[in-house]
Amino acid sequence: MNVKDILKAAKQVAEEKGLTSEVVIDAIESSLAAAYKREYGSRGEVVKAKMDTKTGEIQFWKVKTVVDESTVRIVEDEVAEESGTDFGHRQEEPLEEGVLPRYNPERHILLKDAKKEKKDATLGSEITFPLEAHEDFGRIAAQIAKQTVLQRLRESERESILNEWRGKEGQIVSGLVQRFERGNVYIDFGRAVGVMFSNESIPGEHYRAGERLRFYVLAVQEDTRLPGIILSRSHPKFVNKLFEMEVPEISDGSVEIKAITREPGSRTKVAVASNAPGVDPIGACVGQRGTRVMAVNNELGQEKIDIIEWAEEPERFIANALSPAKVESVEMMPRHEARVFVPEDQLSLAIGRGGQNVRMAARLTGWKIDVRSQTRPEEAQEGGVAVFAEGEADFGGDDEPRPELPETEKPVID
Structure with missing residues (x-):
């Protein structure tokens, strides 16, 4: 040799x-x-x-x-x-503890x-x-x-x-679609290859080999059986980071994303707040003629995006979260429930198709929401009640408090 x-x-x-x-x-x-x-x-x-x-x-x-x-x-x-005695070739004995x-x-x-x-x-x-x-x-x-x-x-x-990529966890990266295997998509980054598992892709999205896309770096792990870089396009933080890239006021701290909830491929609700006097948080995120929100929207495959203003008062926050529906009043009930009254012509919009709007509003705010018509206040609406499931909302990654929840109903903050 x-x-x-x-x-x-x-x-x-x-x-x-x-x-x-x-x-x-x-x-x-x-x-x-x-x-x-x-x-x-x-x-x-x-x-x-x-x-x-x-x-x-x-x-x-x-x-x-x-x-x-x-x-x-x-x-x-x-x-x-x-x-x-041939010690060298004797089988090693397994040791018991002690x-x-x-x-x-x-x-x-x-x-x-x-x-x-x-x-x-x-x-x-x-x-x-x-x-x-x-x-x-x-x-x-x-x-x-x-x-x-x-x-x-x-x-x-x-x-x-992996050492290089550990510093990129929680960031957005750009890579080329390399191949497909058992529903998973492998992404080429030059020296490295990442994987986006099927449950981390946007439903209904189709990928082509050689196509360049953006991804959220979900984790960098040691498992040698798979690429160590785990990617996502369906994670709520993907939307968070896209807005950071498109909206300077978010990256400099003037505007803050307080909470996000997603049904990937269909709809996203984003709650924003201003940390600077005179800065309109919704206007900053939408951009002139909608250019900023459209840039994010295009990356998500035309996923609808509702940008609403975060509020410390639960009544205001819940009313805002039901956008684009107009809310007449919010009545706070026991057991962390809110009863919301809307005009008759806003009822279907407030509930949404298949209950999506009220369901996402409940996730975003952390409250059980019961939507009713103001002309029929005693009548519960089919699909009009949504319960917040613990851990469903994503709260922007900051340390700011959100509307206070009872200890047993507080969501897991990623």
């Missing part, structure tokens, strides 16, 4: 992958140690390798840990070096013997013993070394990419 050739190839790969030379050398040394142990070593033996990167010369050591009766179980006939590991002369050395090798040896320290150098490990060992190098490089590259 030509060590210099492996080193040269590995360094070239590392440069292409953006890794350090130390990572490459460590991978090569680990692979060579594994190959040496496979070819010449014994089970339980700890082998380390050191390679001269200039000459390609390799040195090998056996490493033993210093032990005594307090750290290992010693069986008398196992201590003798010439006992004839049971010391069995003494193995391949990887352990008793303290009294260690002091003969190194006077200042202490329990738990390591003693190294030089091993015979072999430049040619054979075809199998060379293949092991090669595979280990490539594996370590892949692991290091993956970790490098």
Whole structure:
């Protein structure tokens, strides 16, 4: 096996992958140690390798840990070096809790013997013993070394990419649709590949290979079975971040998104508030001639967007949340319920198709809402009652308080 050739190839790969030379050398040394142990070593033996990167010369050591009766179980006939027992190839026994590991002369050395090798040896320290150098490990060992190098490089590259992407969690990124697999969409970001699971896509949205889209970075995880970058287009925070990009007043803090609720592909309700005198929060989000909200709307595949003004008073907030319907009055009831009265001609608009409008208003505000006609106040309307489900609303990601809810009904804030 030509060590210099492996080193040269590995360094070239590392440069292409953006890794350090130390990572490459460590991978090569680990692979060579594994190959040496496979070819010449014994089970339980700890082998380390050191390679001269200039000459390609390799040195090998056996490493033993210093032990005594307090750290290992010693069986008398196992201590003798010439006992004839094949420790190296004996199956390792699973340890029960509180049971010391069995003494193995391949990887352990008793303290009294260690002091003969190194006077200042202490329990738990390591003693190294030089091993015979072999430049040619054979075809199998060379293949092991090669595979280990490539594996370590892949692991290091993956970790490098994940470290870069951990700082992008909660942000919007742009990537190319790469492929489709079992309903999941894989996205190409150059060095990295992300995945948008089927439940994170916008219902009814169709994707084409090579198409460039924006995504919300939902999480960066360690699972090696899948790309570590988890993406979403259906998450409420996706809308939040799109508005941050389109509305300067949101990015500078003059306008704040207090809550969002979504039924992806159909409708989004956004509650906004002004933190600066003279700034109209709804006007800022809509933009001149609707340009800002249209830019967000286009990214969502024509999903309808209702922008309403957040209010500290629950009555006002609930009335606003039922937009575009006009509300005559709101009556606060026991058990965190609000009864809302609207003109007869606004009743169907307030409830919405399939109860969508009142349902989303309940999610947005955190209140159970009962919509009724002001001309028939005692008559409950079909589909006119919506109950807030805990954890459904997304409250903008800030620390500002929202209208106070009883402890048992407070939503989970992401």
